[in-house]
Amino acid sequence: MTGPPLPRSAFTRRDLLKATLLGAVTTAGCSSVGAGLLNTPPGAGTVSYWNLFGGGDGVRMLQMEDGYRKANPHIELRSITLAWGNPYYTKLALATVGDRPPDVAASHLTRMKTLVRANLLQELNPEDLERHGMTADKFAPRAWEAGLVDGKIYAIPIDTHPFVLFYNTKICEQAGLLDAEGNLRPIEGPDAFQDALSKVKQVTGRDGATHAVTSPSSAPWRIFQTLYSQLGGEVLADDGTRIVLDDAKAKQVLDYLRVLTVDKGLMPASVDYQGSIALFASGAAGFHLNGEWEISTFQTAKLPFSMTLVPNIFGGPYAVQADSHTLVLPVRPDQDRAALDRALGFVRSMLDQSLTWAQGGHVPTWQPVATSAAYRELTPQSQYASAAASAVYDPAGWYSGSGSNFETIVGSAVGAVVTGEMSSVDAIAQMRSQLAVLAATASPV
């Protein structure tokens, strides 16, 4: 600071500072103008699309986007993939509240309803949809009806993704569980399933089946919901304001799961999501219970495997936990007919490419593809397609849906039973008390 005085040059420190400041202000100005330009609804011929697909789904979604670009070279598609789960829904909600939503966004069917209640999604007129050939009769009825809110359309379901049974064909063959064509012989009832797991365990020497127990906490929700629904049980009613958990049925399910894990050691009692996949992929288990989306993982691992419906354990009408990916149009202040048609055109294009999407395991809802010979020949994907008709979605309620606290509450309690930490009675009590708090809380939407 206190050096010898410098000779006064044409360009002093003060000048430099001024210049820097000016520069900074100008750049800031430019960038805000730039940002403004970028964020303003682009002129004719742009569709912005947000989704949450990673892994194999992400790759296939990019393929489908390229398919759309090729078919619509005059329309610019701006696609953004965001992290799955809560961060995605937070961003989508905030962008819509802030009047800067994408034209089209992906959403889980079970999450979409909360967005509808918050008035963030556009209602879709049947006439508008019809212009693009999308009529109710062209969709799988279960997913279509599950997506309606008060009888109105807000979302176009593109798939159903049920909980399924993966099986290692080599191990199951050695265990004598396959038929002449190499498919798993039907398993029905609690004893038959337990028996099949025992046989597999004799072959592997380790586990019969695996499923995610400890982490994420919501994971055991899927197997619970599947078995509990097979008994005809429901958890919530009246939009989540009432808990209708049937303790006897829930106990029956929890006790059965405990027998398979803690008592008989047919399934690892304490394993997380990745661990349950690794054990199946390494041949330590012959069965794996999970969502069909893990198909890509096992294909990459070059595992000899196939997939089928989760067995009907408790003998009621067949039921299986599932969700659907849907495409929604967030509310925007500047929506016009042309933009609407571009958005719906994009949705239709995604539906038309359902076969690409189906390779990732998802059961297409778009009937022209679902009933096609090409899809039927797609195995093992088409072998559990009938699950879509028996899909059980998360119950309605503002705190329910994919990745919600509802799933975490039930999943945590189920997990605690499976690991042997808690009795089924205590777990049910814990579920009830935590759900009661949310059921009594006023909806934030």
Add this chain to the structure above:
Amino acid sequence: MASTEITGPAGTVAPARTEPRTTGRRRSPSGTKRENRLSGHGWPGLLFLAPFLVMYLLFIVGPAVYGLVMSFFHTSMVSPGLGEFAGFGNYAEALSSSDFWSALWQTIWFTILTTPPLIALALVFALLAERARRARWFFRLAFFLPYILPSAVVALIWIWMYTPELGLLSRAVTSLGFAEPDWLGDPDFAMVSLAITTVWWTLGFNFVLYLAGLQEIPRELYEASSIDGAGPWQQIRLITVPLLARTTSLVVVLQVIASLKVFDQMYIMTQGGPNYATRSLLQYVFDVGFTDFRSGAAAAASTLFFVVVLAVSAFWLVMTRRQEPEL
């Protein structure tokens, strides 16, 4: 700040230290001098501070105030505006929620598990690294390196190490003849596993602070003490540790705050599970605010937590201030 005050064990440095403090006190009442300073050099000074101040106001003070306001409303993430006035409703809800208290306890438990080893081990390793004759740079780097890893990377590495049956640690433990703990799956053990990961990951920061503290201790003290016949252990006990007291109090307060603010490891490695055994308070705030869209309730829980952290920090500051004259 720390460097000037760390110096000097005995009375020798004490006068030098008290001198500027008293002048500082004397100066403050004489308003004219300060006003002159402000009017003479104030504006350029403020200008230089401006980038920081603007950012600080915009991204720290602004949101904090907004959060405080929000905590008195039923604000929702999915609708614009503050929503309905809630009074102290959100606070009452948080304070009467067993989830809030159990999350607070998990956070404190994590702090208890991590703070002592993170301070003791950092000191031990700093002493050892300082004494190393050769490849000192290697030891310094080796202990600091994990700290530069992003939390997600650390979490993924450790998830694999903790994987039951297949993981590296499982092999190590079972080959030594022990029964393998269910690292992340056992509700009683998951927090310990997270603490081990955290100690490995963040030790480097305290380690570097201690290294810096060690550099400040004058060599002559060791030389003098060895002439007087002090052994290495006595030197550590009677010279090094007492002279590092200022560093230690800094490390403790920074560590306690850092441990209380834990989120990443749990969010990635256990999501608060199994069965909520590792849900930290910040994760509770996340669950309420982001998963449930209830920003107002989350803001109230967050404010309560802020008060807790503030109280802990203030308590520690008072304690160390009280110790100061003895140094």
